[in-house]
Amino acid sequence: MSSYKSRQNIMVIEDNPDCQETFQNVLEESYNITVVGNTQEALLLLMDAPTTYSLILLEQDLPDDTCIEFLKQRNAQSFLQNIPVIVITGENDESGCYKLGADEFIRKPLSSPDIILARCERTIALYESKNLVQQTERDKLSGLYTIDYFFEYLKQILPLDMGSDRDAVVIDIEHFRLINEIYGRGTGDLVLAEIGVYLQQVLTTLNAIACRASADVFYVYCIHQDDYQELQTALQTILTHYIKVSNIRVRVGVWHYVERGMIDPETWFDRAKSACDRISGNFTISVSTYNSGLHSKHLREERLIRDVYEAIERKDLRVYYQPKYAIQGDKPHLRSAEALIHWIHPTLGFINPGDFIPLFESNGLIQMVDYYVWKEAAAQIRRWKDEYDFTVPVSVNVSRIDIYDPDLENKFCNILKENNLSPSEYMIEITESAYAENAQGLIEVLDSMRKKGFKIEMDDFGTGYSSLGMLTEIPIDILKIDMSFVRSMEKHEKNKRMVELIIDIAKFLKVPCVAEGVETESQLRALRRMGCDVIQGYFFSKPVAPEDFAKFIEKEKSLWTK
Structure with a gap:
């Protein structure tokens, strides 16, 4: 018994x-x-x-x-x-x-x-x-199908459904994580459950099936609708009943195609998700439909993802260097450089970093690309030292995804060891927004790296959400003013004051201040008067290939001998 x-x-x-x-x-x-x-x-x-x-x-x-x-x-x-x-x-x-x-x-x-x-x-x-x-x-929380069952069921009913005009719809709650952080996980679960209840109520009307695809994303397969604004409004009403934070909202992405042909259902929803992601941060639009422009963009992105592996092998990804000049002296002198990635594609030509870096950040490929840049930059420092007996410290960018790599510190140490370099010759740039996203985790990683001798540079300062209190705790050696403030400081008094404030903050923290995006002599003079230490921008040079950067080294060495 x-x-x-x-x-x-x-x-x-x-x-x-x-x-x-x-x-x-x-x-x-x-x-x-x-x-x-x-x-x-x-x-x-x-x-x-x-x-x-x-x-x-x-x-x-x-x-x-x-x-x-x-x-x-x-x-x-x-x-x-x-x-x-x-x-x-x-x-x-x-x-x-x-x-x-x-x-x-x-x-x-x-x-x-x-x-x-x-x-x-x-x-x-x-x-x-x-x-x-x-x-x-069934998903326990929402009562809707699980994503695996959803696609299995969808494939079973497609042969009976091919003649009808259908839509793939993706529903996403933008900034959902803030609900859990501000109101607690219980409220977040309640919102998801209520959305599930509402979708179950409208499934019959839409002749639809639906699933909870991930934490805060829902998929709906339904008869074609000319307008999904009513659906979005109803879901937003559920959200605002529980949540009073203005930047948390429901987005809807739609893929509509009468002749679906051989395209698999997963691709339909990938395209609807692309339409949904396209309006992220744009609070004037809440419903977006996948169109030919998005289709072309999607195909291009798929090609970039496919081609990046070969680009690294063939060195189509090239590391260029933009000089940084110290300006608080009689004459500006070469202080360091920043390593920047360029992609020269064999058929597409020059690809703007803004087209592939955010893409690779979203799918994790940025770690592979960053590692490639780090190794190339270290090897180039070594070559300049050997050829010119001159050290140019180089800063490399570390993405927010790299921070979560438990082997990050070892990777940098091994790269320096392979090239017989010291940490003082190799600086690490991290954007301010990365500090705000995971402050405590980042502090622990960078504290450890600073103890090894690495210099830490906070990039794009002024565009993130760092508090003054946080600035006293986070480990930084250099503060870098975002170029958007520098370029507009002569036209807008507020931006000029912002630049002055950031320079004062750097002085308070007793760290050098770098201004990027400097393009004119008047900007240089203004920054010098404000007490800025280093500038970077087209006034001195655009990012250039290593062989062209060598001219700056030769010029700097010639000044030493005079």
């Missing part, structure tokens, strides 16, 4: 003492039995512990038709729908029991103990099988 803890629980709702005793005697050898005399008491117990019971035995002839009322509540309350009910009836009417919502029946006078026990066992087993199937089909 199984132990008490492992046995299942059966609730018997019966007001006849003789019947109560019969069920107790028949079932107690195999199950834990709870006997109650009315449905009100039963509901209280079930509400307190809805998952406790595996079966309910319900007397049909309870006073005041409470059996019928209980079955109605059971059908209306989701927490009761997973518990099977066997009706105990004195009527010779099986169909009547099933119409009431019963899963099985036991007729009075009560059958033999073996029949009662067998019916209970069979009913419980059937529901367990049903629940097991539902667990693989």
Whole structure:
């Protein structure tokens, strides 16, 4: 006989003492039995512990038709729908029991103990099988299909559906993580569950199926709609009922194609997701449809992803260097350089870094590209040292994804060791936004690297969300002003004051300040007056190939000999 803890629980709702005793005697050898005399008491117990019971035995002839009322509540309350009910009836009417919502029946006078026990066992087993199937089909939180079942089911119904005009729809909650951070995970789960409930309500109208594709993303396959604004508005209303943060919103991306041809369903939703992602951050648009322009962009991105491996092997990815000049002296002198990636594609020609760096950041390929740049830059420092007996410290960019690499520090140390360089000759640039996203994790990584002798440069300062308090804690050796402030400081007084403020912050922190994007002599003079230490920009040079950068080294060395 199984132990008490492992046995299942059966609730018997019966007001006849003789019947109560019969069920107790028949079932107690195999199950834990709870006997109650009315449905009100039963509901209280079930509400307190809805998952406790595996079966309910319900007397049909309870006073005041409470059996019928209980079955109605059971059908209306989701927490009761997973518990099977066997009706105990004195009527010779099986169909009547099933119409009431019963899963099985036991007729009075009560059958033999073996029949009662067998019916209970069979009913419980059937529901367990049903629940097991539902667990693989349904997402527990939203009640919608799981993504795996969604695509399997979709592929089964497609042959019956090819003549109809259909849409693939992606629903995404922008900045969903803020809900969990600000309001707690419980509120986030509640929002997702409510969206699931709403989508289930409209599935019939849209002749649709839907799934929860990931944490805060939903897929819907439905008949074509001319406008999805009503759907977006309804979902946004659910969101704003719980959330009062303005930059958390529902986005909808749509892919519509009458002749689907050989394109697989996963690709439909990839395209709808591309349309959805296109309006990220643009709060004037909440619904976006995949079009020919997005299709061309998508195909180009797929090609870049495919070609980047060969580009690294053939060195089509080239590292260029932009000089940085110290300006607080009689004459500007070469201080260091920044390594910047250029892609010269054999058929597409020059590819703007803005076209592939964000793409590779989104899919993780940026780690491979960054590592390539780090190695190339270190090897170039070594070549300049050997050829000119001159050290040009070079800063390399580290993406926010690189920070999560547990082997990051070892990679840098090994690169320096391979080229016989010291950490002081190799600087690391990290954007301000990376600090704001994962401040504590970043601080731990960079603290360790600084102890090894690496210099840390905060890039694009002024565009992120660093607080002054955070600046006193994060490990930085150089502060770099974002070029957007520098380029507009002569036209806009506020931006000029912002530049002055950042320079003052650098002085307060006792670290050098670098201004990037300097293009004119008047900008240089203004920055010198403000106390900026180093400038970088087209005023001195655009990023150039290593052989062209050598001219700056030769010129700098010639100044030393005069």
